[in-house]
Amino acid sequence: MRPVSSTYVISGIAGLYVAQSVIGGVTWSALPAIMRLNGVPLDRIGLVSLIALPWVLKFLWAGAIERYRLPPVGRNRSRTVVAAGGIVSAAGLLVAGFLDPAVALPLLACLTVVAFAAATVDIACDGFAVETLARKQHGWGNAAQVGGAYLGSAIGGGLFLYLSGLYGWGPASWATAGLLLLLGSPFLFGAARDLPEEVRSHVPSLGTALSRPELRRGLLVSAVFVLAQKSALGMIGPLLVDQGLDAGRLGLLNGLGSFFVGLGAAVFGGICVRLFGVRSVLTVALLLQAGCLALFSSAASTAFVPLAITMTAAAASTSGIMAFGFVALYAQFMRWSDPRQAGVDFTLFQCMDALVSLTGGVAAGQIAERFGYGPLFTVTSFLAFAAVPLLLLATRRS
Template identity: 30%
Template sequence: MSTLVQPGATTGHPTPPAADGRLRTLTALYVTQFLGFGFITIGLTGILRAGGTSLETLALLNLIGLIWPVKFLWAPVVDRYGPRRGGHYRSWLLVLQSGMVLTLLALLAVDPATGRIGPIVLICAMFVFLSATQDIAADALAVRLLRRRDRGAGNGIQVAASYVGNILGGGACVVVYDRFGWAAAVGLLAGLTAVGLLVVWRFREPDRVARPAGTRQAYGALLSVLRQPGCRSWVLGVVPLLYSGAGAAYGMVSPALVDAGWPLQRIGFVTGVVTSVPAVIAGLVAGGLVNRIGRTGVLLVGGASLAAATTLLLPMLTGRAPTGFTTVALCCFMAAYTVANVALYTVNMDYSRPASGGTDFTVLSSFGLICSYLAAALGLAVAARAGYPPVAAVAIVFMLAGVVMGLRHQRRHPPVPAAG
């Protein structure tokens, strides 16, 4: 899930919309983007499990999420190709948002009660591909539209939006399904997603100043983004440490809760819906704090809080998981992770260039996702031999090391407007 850089200041081109209008547009895009994703990863998983679907099949459904970390492979295409009239990224968003709505409506023909899981997985894979591509275009638009002072708020909205998607897609739509059935739940999901389409239709994107000259140059941005001062140490140092620590810690949550005797339904509801509420609040607050205490301050608060919150998970990791305390601990962990994520995304946007904003931001954010996935897998492998607590201890060390390196990086490389 992505964010922001100073638009190229060139005379003779339309002035970008007011800050409030930009943020409203991005809010609609990011929330509707994550509605379907939250439904697939949380709501649909619960619905299928209640219908008797095996855990192996559900694991296959969750593997669809791996499309997101590799979306950098086609991000240069989004940056390079598009009409000059009507808005380069707006045109992409109109097509992609329409495709997301139509794909969700296609789910009406495959009620899970029939037991036909294969078509559901294929349709969901198509939706995730479209939403991942939409994220590229939305991030690129954010890079163009958001000035430096707006990046914190924009990234806070983006991070919070993913959790709003969990609440609505993973929670509200499941309640509708339970009361009114599959068609009502899918219809609500498609209708909410269509709101983003209306917002994009009304939006007027400023003329694009520059774009990569050709496909080779567009794909060259995948590596050239790392040549900016300080970018390599950020992406190869700070980002892996923080995301690996968070990924290793959170990867143990569900297995540890199962080991502690929690039923699957409670695990899904708490980790997917309940913890999303404080995460939404934390994302919006952190976005507002970026201008007040700076990227360094938000990174310090988020990273240190994340390490502290991980210690609150230790009782759960040792088999003692009372519902109340464990839920509070998980809420603290997700809120802290959200704050840290806002800081990381904001610096990623600082390094994103207007001419290749989709590619740059996607590369920088995807690397963190890949590190998180790998750390979660490796952490569970180590936990199988050494237990959960040692993995948590290493995760905390990674988090704190990431904070220290991040503070040093920001002192040496303060944010500057990205080159176009």
């Protein structure tokens, strides 16, 4: 591949990571709260997790996308994949703006199409970053990924919710569609423009990935960690709404938490990984999350926890602790990925993350609707504590 300015590459992939996280923030942070404000029952809100289905299944077409993107002879087609996915994502949000958030199923179907396009773009973006950046630049690429994720979450989960409270669901969705096209421009017209003809010998293979013990161990670690960290996150927003928090304040909480708390915790997590190792950071993250979940259980079951304390714990749980722990988890995934087909390997790890998030989110909605928030957060707090020895065992040295 021709030398490409690292500034172009990092700015290009950062824009794509922000765009993907904007979609995620709208879907998993803003939408549950908006649906609750429109009177949607908790079990229906739990179905929002089904929008993660394309992220669960994208390993099925990751190899095909990589083979199309990197033909045996010819130009790198990352630009084509990203452009097509970006157009579909923006169009999907335009359509979603005309749908009623109180009617769950049509909106969930529309946003699932958006998620499919975004998941496909992610395959191309990750592969392009790994193959284009020099090894010494990988740290900057990872910083773009983490920073982009939390900036996107602040926009999608915070600013979107705030604008929705001021102007309504439709205008907020349409503005976000335009933003997605803007965020993709640095990649399309900078990093991925005018790539040269190349000859390639390696063919990415899902079978090769699954045959590696490091990858199988990584899938187990992903399942355990994500179940403990993410399964109850979709119910935190509805809990705050039911305790009297309006959309505007919840949007500011999500936005400020995602950007300042999340970004700071991600940087701190990276430092701690270098100083203390991945296993130590993962363990601390699980214990901290268990404590926050126990506090949510108390807040839901008693009147002794002030709303301000619950809001602070929500920002810490959904932004700070998540960022701190997932920096370490993704650092381990990079170590377990084969550099020759990092797109396929990393996709498998992300699919396990999404699968557990999906099933855990659906189950959380059902438990909360039938038994209440208290039992839900009690169970998930126990899961976070119980995950510590399992994770230490799975990440032990051979």
